[in-house]
Amino acid sequence: MPDRDTSGNQLTEDLTVSTVSELDLIEDKYSGRKPLGLWADTWRRLKRNHLAVVGLCIIVVFLAVGMTQEIANLVGLNTGEPGTGYLAPYPPNAVNYELSPKGLGSPPSWSHLFGTDYLGRDVFSRTLVATRISMLVGVIAVSIALIIGLILGPISGYYGGAVDSVIMRTADVFFAFPYILFVLLIMTVLGPGLWNVFIAIGILSWASYARLNRGSVLSVKAMEYVEAARAQGASDLRIIFRHVLPNTMAPIYVAIAMGIGGAIVTEAALSFLGIGIQPPDASWGKMIADYLTYLQAGSWWMVTFPSIALTVTVFAFISFGNGLRDATDPKLKE
Amino acid sequence: MGERLLTVEGLSTHFFTYAGVVKAVNGVSFTLDRKETLGIVGESGSGKTVAALSLMRLIPDPPGKVVEGSLLLGDRDLRTITDEEIRQVRGNDIAMIFQDPMTSLNPVLKIGNQIAEAIMLHQDKSKGEAWRMAAELLDRVGIPDAAKRVNQYPFEFSGGMRQRAMIAMAISCNPDILIADEPTTALDVTIQAQIIDVIEEMQQAYESGVILITHDLGVVAEIADKVMVMYGGRTVEYGGIDEIFYNPHHPYTWGLLGSLPRLDQTEKTRLTPIKGQPPDLIALPSGCPFVGRCSYERPECRDQWPQLEIVGPEHGVNCWIPEDERREARATLLHFQEYAT
Numbered sequence: 001m002p003d004r005d006t007s008g009n010q011l012t013e014d015l016t017v018s019t020v021s022e023l024d025l026i027e028d029k030y031s032g033r034k035p036l037g038l039w040a041d042t043w044r045r046l047k048r049n050h051l052a053v054v055g056l057c058i059i060v061v062f063l064a065v066g067m068t069q070e071i072a073n074l075v076g077l078n079t080g081e082p083g084t085g086y087l088a089p090y091p092p093n094a095v096n097y098e099l100s101p102k103g104l105g106s107p108p109s110w111s112h113l114f115g116t117d118y119l120g121r122d123v124f125s126r127t128l129v130a131t132r133i134s135m136l137v138g139v140i141a142v143s144i145a146l147i148i149g150l151i152l153g154p155i156s157g158y159y160g161g162a163v164d165s166v167i168m169r170t171a172d173v174f175f176a177f178p179y180i181l182f183v184l185l186i187m188t189v190l191g192p193g194l195w196n197v198f199i200a201i202g203i204l205s206w207a208s209y210a211r212l213n214r215g216s217v218l219s220v221k222a223m224e225y226v227e228a229a230r231a232q233g234a235s236d237l238r239i240i241f242r243h244v245l246p247n248t249m250a251p252i253y254v255a256i257a258m259g260i261g262g263a264i265v266t267e268a269a270l271s272f273l274g275i276g277i278q279p280p281d282a283s284w285g286k287m288i289a290d291y292l293t294y295l296q297a298g299s300w301w302m303v304t305f306p307s308i309a310l311t312v313t314v315f316a317f318i319s320f321g322n323g324l325r326d327a328t329d330p331k332l333k334e
Numbered sequence: 335m336g337e338r339l340l341t342v343e344g345l346s347t348h349f350f351t352y353a354g355v356v357k358a359v360n361g362v363s364f365t366l367d368r369k370e371t372l373g374i375v376g377e378s379g380s381g382k383t384v385a386a387l388s389l390m391r392l393i394p395d396p397p398g399k400v401v402e403g404s405l406l407l408g409d410r411d412l413r414t415i416t417d418e419e420i421r422q423v424r425g426n427d428i429a430m431i432f433q434d435p436m437t438s439l440n441p442v443l444k445i446g447n448q449i450a451e452a453i454m455l456h457q458d459k460s461k462g463e464a465w466r467m468a469a470e471l472l473d474r475v476g477i478p479d480a481a482k483r484v485n486q487y488p489f490e491f492s493g494g495m496r497q498r499a500m501i502a503m504a505i506s507c508n509p510d511i512l513i514a515d516e517p518t519t520a521l522d523v524t525i526q527a528q529i530i531d532v533i534e535e536m537q538q539a540y541e542s543g544v545i546l547i548t549h550d551l552g553v554v555a556e557i558a559d560k561v562m563v564m565y566g567g568r569t570v571e572y573g574g575i576d577e578i579f580y581n582p583h584h585p586y587t588w589g590l591l592g593s594l595p596r597l598d599q600t601e602k603t604r605l606t607p608i609k610g611q612p613p614d615l616i617a618l619p620s621g622c623p624f625v626g627r628c629s630y631e632r633p634e635c636r637d638q639w640p641q642l643e644i645v646g647p648e649h650g651v652n653c654w655i656p657e658d659e660r661r662e663a664r665a666t667l668l669h670f671q672e673y674a675t
Binding site for chain 2: 223224225227228229231232234235243246
């Protein structure tokens with residue numbers, strides 16, 4: 001390759017280069033601010049939505065609470081007995097009948113902030129430990145759904161034709177079944193247990209991610225840069241997962257935030273129905289189910305606190321998801 | 335001219351749609367040598383782009399299909415090699431510059447990343463090496479501060495710079511053939527000239543053959559060595575650049591040249607358009623597709639496609655009008671009086 005200087009076109013070249021850099025300077029000067037990347041821009045607009053910021057803060061706090069055991073392990077501080085959760089003041093499953101006179105628990109006090117339940121277990125500790133279950137369900141179940149959905153969705157949209165029909169009709173089948181009934185069916189087949197809850201919810205919610213993504217893929221695959229990638233000799237899989245998929249993610253992020261809230265509620269419903277988390281382990285739905293009968297006997301504190309935790313968490317995910325959708329919607333850009 | 339890179343014989347590409355068979359390209363033949371620039375001109379829908387995409391097997395199938403012809407890249411037949419082989423041809427032997435630089439770069443990948451990817455697809459290079467090469471390439475195509483620019487995203491580039499980046503990507507694997515599909519259409523006029531310069535410079539440096547698809551005769555006049563004029567999916571005339579501009583033989587070529595604005599015109603003068611509309615590619619006449627718009631139409635024009643008539647060295651035309659009548663008709667046209675022999 002000859003050097004640039006030997007092209008015999010030095011004058012034009014100098015002119016070219018200087019023109020570009022000058023134009024560039026002008027651009028930078030007049031646009032006033034440095035152009036922002038997708039995330040920086042989204043964050044800038046998300047910050048203005050107070051509800052979404054509150055949601056995000058709640059999510060961070062609950063995640064931190066749920067992960068205390070892991071965080072404590074990480075920094076070498078975990079001295080508590082396994083399964084208690086580092087922040088919980090009492091072992092969550094420790095029965096103490098002295099704290100439950102007449103089998104109705106004891107109301108909130110300074111030593112037991114949320115009171116105790118019918119077996120004398122500390123409701124505050126149980127609620128804290130249950131946070132971990134809920135967060136795990138939210139994150140893992142949605143991850144399973146995402147992995148399936150984001151493989152099948154793009155393939156369906158990109159190839160079209162028979163592949164598309166088979167995948168989308170399968171998705172329709174999943175949509176057509178009543179959700180809870182289908183989860184019940186899978187849980188009955190798999191048997192109760194934490195991991196089976198993840199799997200059941202994950203398998204059931206892939207269809208919405210796949211369908212959502214397929215729609216975006218249909219529009220993105222017609223873009224010129226996809227054809228340019230093909231003209232470079234990129235393989236189909238590379239085009240799908242490197243060029244098409246990243247350009248279709250914005251709606252997916254919103255769906256994830258919403259989906260985690262949904263998965264937490266589903267877990268609560270399953271536990272309420274008795275096929276989710278098994279006793280003596282605590283989950284918000286399980287606690288609500290167990291304590292509901294004591295509400296009529298006047299022990300309001302047992303069911304109130306896990307309910308509040310569940311409501312606040314789901315509210316946080318949904319308001320954050322809503323804020324994220326507004327922040328990433330190009331039509332709302334100022 | 336140098337070694338023969340590409341021989342296309344009787345290429346026909348049709349699209350089989352519900353409405354009927356769209357005959358986008360019908361029996362087009364051309365050749366390309368090393369260091370040579372072939373300009374393909376014609377209006378929208380004349381089959382220029384489809385012909386080029388057929389070379390790289392980038393026609394979506396279904397509905398499109400190359401139904402006839404041979405496409406020889408050196409001694410390899412591009413129609414019969416496997417999908418794996420054609421993928422190696424794409425980018426490595428034949429690279430393409432697209433029309434709209436605003437949409438042909440992936441918005442979520444850094445410029446350097448996209449160029450490096452093209453390099454790593456075809457060459458055994460590590461990621462670091464590929465990125466270094468990407469920066470060098472950007473520098474070669476005249477992007478200032480290339481080391482910093484490789485780390486930027488396409489939206490931080492202006493239109494002209496994006497097209498430069500596209501060129502850098504296209505030449506990254508030193509392709510034998512560079513197809514530029516209307517590379518300047520989406521750019522403003524001052525940038526157009528720069529981009530044409532860059533393409534020409536890269537052609538010199540890498541000794542590629544260039545196929546330039548355009549409807550801008552000014553661009554063709556500047557860099558093409560030979561020109562193929564397409565209309566309704568057929569080649570109506572081909573020849574060396576001087577032949578086409580100073581000794582055109584087909585009425586359609588006259589129309590194209592006649593519709594250009596000229597320096598000696600006053601600003602009040604209207605441009606001379608070619609009357610009528612391009613033909614419907616589903617219902618092409620069996621004869622010359624230019625019938626209905628041609629002022630010199632004869633009865634035989636409608637029914638039969640004329641034989642190729644050689645009118646000069648490397649200059650052929652497909653037209654029913656006898657050569658002497660063509661010269662006479664051309665002499666009466668305002669634009670060609672000065673060239674008429």
